[in-house]
Amino acid sequence: MREPERDVREREREAGRGAGRDGRGPGRDGRGARRVAGWLADAALVGYFVFALFPIAWMLVLSLKPADQLFSTYFSFTPTLGSYRTVLGGGEGIPFLRFFVNSLVVSVGAVALSLLVGLPAAYASARWRFKGSENLMFTLLSFRFAPELTVIIPLFVLYQRLGLFDTYVGMIWVLQLVTLPLVVWIMRSYFADLTPELEQAALLDGYSRTQAFFRVALPLVKPGVAAVSLLAFIFAWNNFVFPLILTSNEAQTVTVGALSFLGGDRPKYNLTAAAALVSVVPPLLLALTIQRYLVRGLSFGAVKS
Structure with missing residues (x-):
């Protein structure tokens, strides 16, 4: 057969x-x-x-493009770095370099405060559930979804009365509406993915709950911290409405300062373009610096309810 x-x-x-x-x-x-x-x-x-x-x-x-060839539609022109020298040198009476430093201070401060408050909050929301906890988390998330224009008028009045208008503290505080919900909700999923047995073992070894958080749970979610820090920094750096209404000169950021070159009888699009490209550098450098954490962080964990 x-x-x-x-x-x-x-x-x-x-x-x-x-x-x-x-x-x-x-x-x-x-x-x-x-x-x-x-x-x-x-x-x-x-x-x-x-x-x-x-x-x-x-x-x-x-x-x-030089100023005399700015409104030409041809790609053939004599390239020059004069626009960058004007922008960084404070030309046209616009202190763009100071606006750049303001953006760094405000964005870094907002991210640092969000991590300081948001990481423990995300850990607590992932480990302990109580009646109304989901409603509380949804309320926090609604701050991120709500249009900024809905709260800008009362914020403007409060900032004028409290002396926070056009200050670093005021900008860092108001940007928590943008960065803090992002940190809490994303990091909540990372902590939820960690097995509780690791922390329980640390508690049996004599660690307190705070020590278990800082020595056991937090080191395991470093990729997530890197990813959420970059995202929060980008959102804080790119915010436009809050600096436009709540700052005047001292704490003004690059998103508003770049538009200053469009004023006058003849808009200077070359200076605006140079300012916009200069403002891209910090988020780009930050992304390249934490790249090895970022790839793992963006692929580990997801937003969960």
Whole structure:
């Protein structure tokens, strides 16, 4: 009985080879079609990449154009770094470098305060549930979803009366509406993914709950801390409405300061483009610095209810 079975299997293999050769099966034509589909997918990806980066490339072109060639639509021009020298040197009477430092102070301060308050809050919300805890977390999240314009008028009145208008403290405080919910909700999922047995073992070894948090739980979520710090920094750095209404000059940030070059009888788009590109540098450098933590942090954990 073995010989006929072997013959049947050999005939089936021969039939499969023949189908591949004459085009009726998975032969060369099938591989060629898959190869063409792969090329088309790569071409579409490259096209989208070029489309996504075109605004940045256009801003770079504008920032390198001299003033007398600014309104030309041609790409042929004499590049110059004069726009960057004007922006960083305080030209046009606009202290952009001071606005840049203001943004660094405000953004770093807002992220640091959010981590200081948000990490313990996220840990507590992940480990202890009580009646109304989900409503409390949703209320905190609603601060992030609510439009900033809905609260800007009462905030403006309060800041004027409390002396917080156009101050670092005022800006760091108000940016908690942007960064703190983000930190709490994202880090809550990281702590929820940690097994409680690790902390229970630390408690059995004589650690207090605070020591277990700082020595056991917190080191295990370092990638998440890096990821959420970058996201919070970007949101704080890019915020526009709060600095526009709650600052005047002393604590004004780059998002508002860059628009100062558009004033006057003739908008200076080259200076605005140079200011915008300079303002991109800190988030970019921060992302490159914590890159090894960022990749793991963004892929570990997810926002959970």
